[in-house]
Structures are given as structure tokens and as C-alpha cells.
Amino acid sequence: MAALTADRETKRRDGALLAVPMAASVTIYKGSLVGEDANGRAVAATDAVSRRLLGVAYEQKVNGATAGATVIRVYRSGIFSFAAASAAQTWVGRPVYVSDDQTVALNSVAAEQVLVGIVVEYISGTEVFVDIGARAPHASEQRWGNLIFTGSATLDTGLRIVDSVQLTLRALSGDGAPSTGGRVFDYRLIPASTGMIAVAAWQATNASITTLIAGTTSVGVDWNAWGI
Numbered sequence: 001m002a003a004l005t006a007d008r009e010t011k012r013r014d015g016a017l018l019a020v021p022m023a024a025s026v027t028i029y030k031g032s033l034v035g036e037d038a039n040g041r042a043v044a045a046t047d048a049v050s051r052r053l054l055g056v057a058y059e060q061k062v063n064g065a066t067a068g069a070t071v072i073r074v075y076r077s078g079i080f081s082f083a084a085a086s087a088a089q090t091w092v093g094r095p096v097y098v099s100d101d102q103t104v105a106l107n108s109v110a111a112e113q114v115l116v117g118i119v120v121e122y123i124s125g126t127e128v129f130v131d132i133g134a135r136a137p138h139a140s141e142q143r144w145g146n147l148i149f150t151g152s153a154t155l156d157t158g159l160r161i162v163d164s165v166q167l168t169l170r171a172l173s174g175d176g177a178p179s180t181g182g183r184v185f186d187y188r189l190i191p192a193s194t195g196m197i198a199v200a201a202w203q204a205t206n207a208s209i210t211t212l213i214a215g216t217t218s219v220g221v222d223w224n225a226w227g228i
Contacts, residue, residue, distance in 0.1 A: 018076045035101075045114065053115065057074055085103070089122045096117065117132040142226050143159055166223065
């Protein structure tokens with residue numbers, strides 16, 4: 001469309017609730033965390049490939065064998081209580097991730113790291129309140145840069161505690177890996193209790209592997225780290 005030359009009556013919604021078509025053969029329970037599958041349809045939230053958090057279910061809905069036949073309403077923002085394991089007061093202000101459709105964790109053991117939001121109140125070791133509208137880490141909690149190394153290196157993020165690190169491999173040669181420049185794949189490391197992260201060259205066979213190996217040639221890495 002061309003740029004406006006007069007006023008426009010733009011349709012508006014409050015945006016508190018989002019109506020999302022559901023994936024086939026799915027049950028989503030009221031109050032649960034709702035994820036998005038690879039086709040953009042609502043599913044129970046899990047920390048899995050091609051998942052992204054949509055919000056919290058406003059209602060319970062069951063969809064049959066036809067994808068998109070049922071629509072569920074989902075809260076897009078707000079502060080909600082979720083189950084947790086070994087939560088502590090120190091969680092306040094830190095991002096938490098999907099463990100299952102009612103449970104959050106400081107970090108995820110899977111590579112996807114599906115972000116839920118920021119903890120705003122600690123209730124007990126098994127319950128925290130989370131602001132799901134605060135899904136982007138605050139600027140003061142994010143660090144980034146690049147690193148060139150051979151074999152392995154220690155990445156100093158400048159953070160006291162790292163919640164997650166995303167590494168983008170820019171170029172790699174030798175070790176059976178692609179020799180052409182450019183992005184190969186992204187990988188998220190399991191968080192560390194300090195701001196120092198040990199990194200090594202990737203094994204090039206599978207972008208979803210959880211094992212890193214030392215390389216024999218120089219690699220370039222762009223990194224983003226989130227923490228406190």
C-alpha cells in the first residue's frame with residue numbers, strides 16, 4: 001500500500017486476549033502456559049523445537065483432528081503464578097523458561113530456551129509470580145560481542161551470573177565442517193553459575209547436538225548473553 005495522504009480510522013483492540021487457532025488433537029487447560037507449534041497454532045507449552053510462548057490460557061479448549069477448527073483465547077500479558085522447583089528470593093528480576101505447561105525454571109536443559117517472562121515475586125520454593133509481558137531481557141541484563149578462537153576459549157560475558165548464552169557461528173573450516181563463511185547455526189548453552197563460559201568449536205554434523213568439541217582451526221563467534 002502507498003503511504004497515507006489523509007487520516008485513517010485504524011481498528012483497535014485492547015490486546016489483553018489473543019484468539020489463536022489450535023493444533024489438531026490438542027487439549028489446553030485453563031491457566032496453562034500456551035505455546036505455538038511450527039505452523040503457528042496453539043499447543044500446550046513445552047521446551048521443544050519450533051516452540052514459542054503465546055501466553056496463558058484464558059479457558060480450557062479441546063480441538064479434534066482438524067487443525068484450526070477450534071480457537072482458544074490466551075492472555076498476552078499480565079502477572080501470573082506458576083509452579084517452580086527450588087525457587088528462591090534471588091529469582092526475582094531474572095528470566096524464567098518453560099519446563100512444562102504449568103512450571104517455570106531459571107534455565108532450560110533443552111536448546112530452545114522458551115522464555116516465559118521475568119520473576120516479580122517469590123512466594124515459596126515451589127511458586128513464583130512471573131510478568132509474562134516482560135519477555136525481552138532488560139538492556140542492563142544483556143551483553144554481547146564477538147570472539148575468535150582456535151580449539152576452545154573462555155568467554156567473559158561481564159555478567160555475575162549467566163542465565164543463557166546464544167552463540168552464532170560465523171565461519172568455520174577444518175574438522176569436517178563447512179569451509180564457507182557465513183552463519184551456520186545458532187546454539188544456546190546451558191546457563192552457568194558465573195559470568196565465564198567455556199566454548200569450543202562445534203561438531204558439524206547436527207545443529208541440535210548438545211556436545212561441543214575442540215577444533216583445530218580458528219572460528220568466529222558472535223554472542224549474546226543474558227543474566228545479572
